[in-house]
Amino acid sequence: MTDRTLDLFTEAPPAQRVADSPSEANAPPAPRVWTVRQINRASRLLLEESLPRLWVGGEVTNFRRQRSGHCYFTLKDEAAQLRCVMFRRDAARLPADPDEGMTLRVFGGLTLYEARGVFQLIVSKLETESEGGMWKLAFDRLRARLDTEGLTDPGRKRPLPAFPGTVGIVTSPTSAALRDIVAVIARRAPWLRVVVRGTRVQGVGAGEEIAAAVSMLARVPGVDVVVVARGGGSIEDLWGFNEEAVARAVALSPVPVVSGVGHETDVTICDLVADLRAATPSAAAETVAPDRQWVAKRLDAMGQRLGRGLARQVRSRRWWLDQLGDSLFRRGRRRVQASRDRLDAARLQMAAAVRARIRRDGGRLSEAAAALDALSPLSTLARGYAVPLDRDGKLLRRTGDFPRGRDFRLRVLDGYVPCAATGRPVEAAANAAKQTTGDDRGK
Amino acid sequence: MANDVGLDARLKRIEEIVAALDSDTLDLDEALALFEEGVAHLGQAREMLARTELRVEELIGPEGDAVGEMRVGDDEGTGGRDDG
Structure with a gap:
């Protein structure tokens, strides 16, 4: 141990050394004095070299996240405390800050902060002992908040347009998810216009990108519905879709949003806030693309209803004409009894009137009939x-x-x-x- | 109506026309005009349905202000950049 220790000091020779010359051997040796910097450096190197990176379990206290993004906290048990720091790079991946007193296990390397002489653990991973870990904690917390605000309320869900014109898609531009979605729409409803905003769908910052993309697409004129999609992955991979920014953007979208994230069993915050949750990206595409056959049938039915509507109008005119003719004759007969002279005039008049009427409306009827025929294939x-x-x-x-x-x-x-x-x-x-x-x- | 009218708007209009034709307040000229309008919408809608090629655009630029044609093919191999 002594040799090893000395090795550590190559750059820092003792302030005074025992002289080599025999003539000075009898003088009392001067004490070896180290600078603070030297001793802290030596201690740090000792610590770092002698202990591998390891897991440490304990109860968390005083967790603070600095504006810089670094997190500082203390891990303790009944007998001892350990200062811990998690730098921004690792802390940014932390889905939530742990609660005070929560039992954690952290992974990291022991070191000494030379400037202050503080012994600390530099943490790269932080997990809870509970099931689902920090991810579940963050998910549950955000969900509870959104529930309170009513953002996950089923009553907020808007119906999707039955016949959209333009569909917006948020996903990775090179993903299998996008290819699946485009293939489904091309097969079912190739007349649709599709507008894609490509984003990263995992990693730090993915949530903000997804949120921004939803807002952008919803603003594009003509977009009737937005699909947010990603293929399956671990909860960490899918995390972007569990971020608050995404929930807010989806909730604020002026057009309905369909979420198709992960596989059947994955539920994300995005799914909960969206107007419709589809199990997969392909399923999401099916909800926004009406099937061509179905639309064609619908059009045929509409054509038939139009034809029937017009036929009804024509029928009611015919009936009305018949009534008119009858009543004119009836009135005419009554007048005959009053005046035979006037009968002839009346008969002539009514005949002329009916003929004129039939001439006029008869033309319309044939036009109507011709228009009806135009529907025939x-x-x-x-x-x-x-x-x-x-x-x-x-x-x-x-x-x-x-x-x-x-x-x-x-x-x-x-x-x-x-x-x-x-x-x-x-x-x-x-x-x-x-x-x-x-x-x-x-x- | 112009050609760029969406399917949704056309179908809604046809629904309105059918409802109007079921009423008794129309005169025949109105009924015929409505019927012809409905038939025209049906024709345009069928034309739209006959389209076969899907158009895919991409919003580009940091603010997504620009629009570019996008090719989404099978030639990019399986498993995308971050396999979404």
């Missing part, structure tokens, strides 16, 4: 379109192509129909105006 001709052709097979398109008396043929679905233009053509746009003035002139 038959070919163009089968939809009821007919193509007028002249004798040479040339297309006739405009009113000018139909002088009075002209013969032409109509091409319909299964053949040709001979036709003739029996009146003067009327241009469609000017239709209404011309009719009015024409009627006036006719009187």
Whole structure:
């Protein structure tokens, strides 16, 4: 031990040395005096070299986290105390500060802080004896706080849009999770627009990045829903999704957020605050991407309802016309009994009225019927379109192509129909105006 | 409505139209106009559904203000940077 100790002092020779010369051998040896610096250095090296890094168990007291990020605390048992320091680099990975009096085990190396002569343990890992360790402690604490604030309340959960236009995704840009999500959306709903904000999803600072990404995406115009995703991993790997910043960003998001973090059994704070928790990234993608077949069926059903709606309108007009006609005749008969002369006039009037009505609304009915046919999945001709052709097979398109008396043929679905233009053509746009003035002139 | 109208907005509009067609207060011109509008929405929605290629964009820059086209392929191998 003596030799070893001396080895430690190579850079610091004693202040006075016993002289080699025999003539001075009899003089009383001067005491060897060390500087404080030397002795602290020697002690530190002794400590560091003679004890390996080790686990120490005890009760924690006076845990303080400095603004610098370093943590200082004391570990004690019934008989002794040990000063401990955990530097920022390691302390930053600590999910929570331990409670006063909590039983801990810490891993680290013993040393002496030379400047103060203080004996201390430099801690690199800190764990609790309880199940789940510091992670569970931090999780439970944050969850309790969020529960109190109501952020995990099921009543806060917003429904996802059934037919989103744009989906925002927060995940690692090179991850399998992203590839899975994109594959699911491409298969189910390739018409969607997907906007990705890539982040780190583990390690110190991942939580802040994830939180910032959620806020960014929610602000992108058009984004209807945001997916936060990561594949499976250890609780330490998933820790970013358990950070308060993520919980806040998800809660504040103006659009619904789906969380698909880890595997089936992993539950994170992000999952609890999100509007929907999916078991995996792929499952999350399925919740935001409506299936193409389903949407197509939905559209077909809508088309049928539209058709039925219009048919109903048309039916109610027909019924109304019938009623009108009947009542006009009935009234007419009553008047016949009062005045035979007026009967003829009335009969003429009502006949004319009904004819006019039928002429007017009958046109509308055929238009309605044609519009209904447009829904039918038959070919163009089968939809009821007919193509007028002249004798040479040339297309006739405009009113000018139909002088009075002209013969032409109509091409319909299964053949040709001979036709003739029996009146003067009327241009469609000017239709209404011309009719009015024409009627006036006719009187 | 323009072509960039989302599926959701179109379906909502069609729902409104169907509800209107079920009411008795429309006159025939209105009913026809609504019906035609509904049919147009259906057509546009079907066109949208026929799209086959998924568009993926990436928000880039520290503030995420820029948008870039993103390729998410199988050619990047399995296991990403930090395997998310």
